[in-house]
Amino acid sequence: MAIKRVRPGPRLSGASIHHGLCWLAGQTADDLTQDVKGQTKQILDKIDAILAEAGTDKKKLLTVQIWLSDMRFFADMNSVYDQWNHKDSPPARATVESRLATPQHLVEIGGVAAI
Secondary structure, three states, X not given: OOOEEEEEOOOOEEEEEEOOEEEEEEEOOOOOOOOHHHHHHHHHHHHHHHHXXXXXXXXXXXXXXXXXXXXXXXXXXHHHHHHHOOOOOOOEEEEEEOOOOOOOOXXXXXXXXEO
C-alpha cells in the first residue's frame, strides 16, 4: 500500500497517510505574537485543513498529543480546544509540558486520525 504525504516540505510533511490512518505532524502557530488561545486557534484551523486534504476530519481523530511550553496555559488552551473538539467522538488525548522550538511557541498539537 502506498504512502501519501500531505503538504510535504523539505523537513517534514503536514501528515502522512498509510493503511487508513493519517498521522499529523506536530502543528504550531504561524503568528507567534498571539497568546496561547490565539496560537491554539491557529493550530486547530491548520489541523482541520490538513485533515480535509487527507480526506478525513476531527470526528475521526483517534488520538491527540498536546505540548505546552508551560502548564499554566492548560486552562486557556482547553477553552479553545473544548469548543473545537467534537463532543460525540473525543479522541484519546495526552497533554504535557515541554520546551518547544522557540520561547514564542506556546503550544504544539499532533495526532492520528482514521481515514
